[in-house]
Amino acid sequence: MRYASLVSRTIAYSLDLGIVAFAGSATVAFGVVVASVAGVPADDLALATVSAYLIVLPSVMALYCALFWLLAGRTPGMALLGLRVVRTDGQPLRWFAAFLRGIVLVYFPIGALWLVVDRRHQALHDKLARTLVVRTAPH
Numbered sequence: 726m727r728y729a730s731l732v733s734r735t736i737a738y739s740l741d742l743g744i745v746a747f748a749g750s751a752t753v754a755f756g757v758v759v760a761s762v763a764g765v766p767a768d769d770l771a772l773a774t775v776s777a778y779l780i781v782l783p784s785v786m787a788l789y790c791a792l793f794w795l796l797a798g799r800t801p802g803m804a805l806l807g808l809r810v811v812r813t814d815g816q817p818l819r820w821f822a823a824f825l826r827g828i829v830l831v832y833f834p835i836g837a838l839w840l841v842v843d844r845r846h847q848a849l850h851d852k853l854a855r856t857l858v859v860r861t862a863p864h
Contacts, residue, residue: 726815728846729808729858734837738830740802745786753777783831791827794818803858813855826854 753774760770793800798809798817810818810826818826829836829850836849845857 726857727860729806729860730846731838731841733806733808733860734840734846734848734858737800737802737806737808740805741790741800742786744801745782745789749777749782749785787824787827787831789827790830791820791823794826795820795823807861808858809861810856810858813857818854818856822854822856826850826856829853 756777757770757774760773761767790800793803794810795818797804798811803809812818812822827850830848833849838848839852840846840848843852847857851857
């Protein structure tokens with residue numbers, strides 16, 4: 726197996742984060758328009774927007790990643806770079822491992838740096854979920 730590098734994993738994660746942030750921003754913008762038409766005060770709108778970005782967006786990112794890993798073995802960003810998440814025995818992820826991996830990656834991203842010193846390029850979230858990120862063979 727060829728293990729994915731820090732660079733390719735960072736690019737894939739950044740692409741996925743961009744997708745989630747864009748969708749989140751569009752949702753918040755729609756909510757702000759609806760709330761302003763309904764007469765909600767600007768201060769309340771600002772507080773709600775900041776809360777959404779700080780609390781809801783990371784949770785959505787964790788769920789986005791976990792669902793894609795569970796259903797397809799890769800996120801759209803990973804697919805563009807030819808990466809796949811598998812269990813250490815080579816099998817597809819199970820739901821607990823996918824959600825654990827997503828939560829740890831999103832809420833403790835500094836743990837991803839462990840892959841720099843690990844021989845199989847496993848980050849902390851990979852170690853905990855017993856997963857590997859591998860490069861898929863070109864078609």
